[in-house]
Structure formats: C-alpha cells, structure tokens
Amino acid sequence: MKQEKHRIAVVYATEQGSTRDIAEFISTDLAGRDAIVEFADIDHAPDLSRFDTVVLGSAIHDRDFLPSAVDYVHMHRRELDDRDVWLFSVGLGPALRGPVGRRVGRIVPKRIAALRDSIGAHEYSAFAGHYEGEGISLRARLRYRLLGGPHYGDLRDWDAIRAWTDTIARSLGLPRARYTTIHP
C-alpha cells in the first residue's frame, strides 16, 4: 500500500529577514524530498489540522522568541503538542567564539526552553543569524566583542542548517533530495 506523503508546515517569525531565509531554505529542501510543504509567516500560519509535522522558527530578541511566535505557541499549544514539532531559533549564540563565548552561546534562554518544553518539541536547534552593529548600544557591542562575536553582518552557517534539515528528513523517512537547495 502506498504511504501518504508527510504534510509539513514551516512557519517563521522574523524582524529583519534572516529567519525567513532559513525557514524558506528548510521548506524548499523538504519539498524537494516528496513531502507536501507549506511555508508561511507565523501571522499567516495555516490550519495545523492538515499537517503532521511543524517546523517553527523565530528570531531571538532579548533572550526570547519574538512576541508573535510566543503568542502563537501559547494559542496553539495543544495542536503543537499533538504534532511532531521541530523548533529553531535565530540569534547570536552559535556565532560566539572563545571558551566563554562558546559556553554562553550554548545556553538555551529560559523562556525559550519553557516554550520548547510546553509543546514537547521533538528537537530544538539554535542558528546564527544576521547581526548589524549599527543602531545597537555601546553596552551590547562591548558584550558581543567580549563574548567573541566574530564580525557584524551575515553570520549564518548554511552547512549547519542543511545538516539539521537532513536530520528532519531522515527522521521522517523522506528520500534524499534530488537537487541541492541553494541558499541566499
């Protein structure tokens, strides 16, 4: 008997666009592996009853998901709890270097950990995003330097994002991608 295709919703909350690019990459890659994938801004997320799997990502601001993502998780906690949820955040942590920076970068902010646990997420992954030096306080700049922040601009690690997407695909038993997904 032919198995039904997986139906995956990829939803994201972004302020400056880097989380959107990452979500779009994941969505394109999974769609190329014979799954039915819908990609949407969290404010226009589809009805989850049509999906068995949800990939949900948000930028981090002030050690928490963006308010739209926090509200979404609270409002849809039951539906998310009933589905296979792959959660990701986009912030600075994974880009930090040096012994202290690496240690700090691995810490999952408390409020994000609580959200993750409230929906029993299958897995949570943190990715580096895009960080511009302009417009941030001197205090934030100093902290970034002290924690081994490498440079400003695009800090995304597409190999790490690709590897996580592979992990999702393997876990769902999806075939290998026939094409290599291009990132921005």
Ligand SMILES: Cc1cc2nc3c(=O)[nH]c(=O)nc-3n(C[C@H](O)[C@H](O)[C@H](O)COP(=O)(O)O)c2cc1C
């Ligand atoms: C006001 C502000 C607060 C931020 N707070 C955090 C933070 O607490 N932790 C962190 O890792 N990154 C923080 N960042 C960095 C952002 O998460 C990073 O720039 C990310 O790429 C933004 O994603 P986006 O491009 O999808 O909006 C902050 C950025 C801004 C502008």
